[in-house]
Amino acid sequence: MTEHYLESHRDTRRLLVDRSVCAGHGMCYSRSPEVVDCDDAGYPMILRDALGFDEHIAAAEEAVAVCPERALTLASS
Ligand code: SF4
Numbered sequence: 001m002t003e004h005y006l007e008s009h010r011d012t013r014r015l016l017v018d019r020s021v022c023a024g025h026g027m028c029y030s031r032s033p034e035v036v037d038c039d040d041a042g043y044p045m046i047l048r049d050a051l052g053f054d055e056h057i058a059a060a061e062e063a064v065a066v067c068p069e070r071a072l073t074l075a076s077s
Contacts, residue, residue, distance in 0.1 A: 013051045014075045015060045017044050022071040032063035044072075 015035060024043045029036040035056055037045045051057050057074070064072040 013057055013060070015046055015048075015051065015063070016073040016075055017046060018071045018073070019043065021069050023069050027066045027068065028063040028072060031066045032059040034059040036063050 017036075022043060024041065026038060026042055026044075028044050029038045035046065035048050035051070037047050039045050048056055051060060060072075060074050064074050
């Protein structure tokens, strides 16, 4: 399933989007535009290669929390 993931990462934090379950209704990028934008079809695009600030990590956590499809994961590596 790795090919379905787009990811942003810094050190140990990575925001992952599983497009195989994403419904494209946009709650994540509406809530956390600092870290997630949308493409022309309305699907999320991770903006930050590096979650370099606490506020970006917090925004990523909020995006994860609002996604009703559980398509987002903030992972440690
Ligand atoms: S909130 Fe979840 S399902 Fe909706 S666009 Fe964002 S990642 Fe996809």
